[in-house]
Amino acid sequence: MSFNPLKEKGLPLEKQLRTWHDIAHRKYNKNEVNCYTRTRQILMNGIEVEAWNFKHNFSRLCQHEDTMKFLAQTKRIEDAQQSTINWLAPSDQSVLETTLGYEQVAVDLTAWMAQNEPDEYVKETFDFGLLEDFDHLYRYSQWAYMMHGISPNDIVQEQTDVILGRPTQNHHNCNIIRLRKPYDKSTASPQTKVNILTLVSGEQQTHNYYGEHGFAYGNETLRETYAEIKDVEEEHVTMYESLIDPSESFYEKLLLHEFMEVCTYHNCMTDEEDELLMPVWEEFLAFELDHLHTAAELFKKYEKRDPEEVIGEEIIHPCHFTNQKDYVTKVLHKEIDKRLGTDKDYLYTDELPDDWSSYKIQEKAGKDGSPSEVTIRVIKEEKGRDLVCASDDLKSKLPELAKKSVQKKGMTKDTVTPEEYEKMSKEEFIL
């Protein structure tokens, strides 16, 4: 890949203003779209939300007139890009269908990044988070069936497994121990920086989506499930953003944001086969190259450093979506019983001290039960078992996985026990 974003030509800013029709008219067909076209659309919406939001934060404390003008002009452009991308989703795609798309993004994106992450500690953090979103996909899939009668494969198209992960009730931590060790900006590779920023954007938008849509259903347990998982996404944003070196300046962050946008659009353009979306990625890549060039000039002017020191000279592909079942299965077997340590490290359930700080949170938040556990009880009541889409081999490991995931403390009164999983796994789920 010989593509140096600092040297490639972009589209001048004055040509980036678009009509309302151009901004809003495109939408895909939910029954025909490839699942990875949908994941790209979901992720890029999150990237644009972050781009817009970051620029507002920068504007509120920026004292340089030329930078203020650049931010003012491009905030509008980022915002219109966000509308175009988010509104590619058709109006007949339900909240739960979209939700399965969000969790498929999280699983397959994090798995891809973990395998392309040069920093071992960052990789370990990606693997850790991966198993939590994997479990969210499993919980929401039960609801997509119960509310809309659909199979999760209607959305994930057999590219991502749907089965128990690290149980959602065990994702609730003391937010202080979610904080991880930040990379060192002077030695971290551009790949690490772009990976993390891309993932933070995705997780943040997942959190926002659940916050904006979790009330869309009248079912009380489903509302509570959205509330429970939204809170985990909040923890994910806290966890992933804490990997970023806090001493990066705003100009450095601006440079990285535009670089991330260039990289993700370039990645989408390279992978896309859908004729509706391809021109969107191409056009927006041209926009972002121009944003990046101005951000690089501002960085040189105010930081008196070369942008290459931060972003290198090559494009990076942080978001290649592809089937990650083998990788996820491997991590699942190895790490379903992994938990956060209080020293920014990781522990297994049998190593957790009795005074582990997350127990207090789990006991308090789960005092009335855990909606994500009740979810499985509800579907078991209706169908005799949970809805699982995985290979026979992985399905046969379900009781063993359930057993391994159990902690000493902090389990709610409605926890589905390993014995119940064992029993359920003998039943057949008829769609």
Ligand SMILES: [Fe+2]
């Ligand atoms: Fe943008």
Ligand SMILES: [Fe+2]
């Ligand atoms: Fe999630």
Ligand SMILES: [Fe+2]
């Ligand atoms: Fe997440």
Ligand SMILES: [Fe+2]
């Ligand atoms: Fe941008």
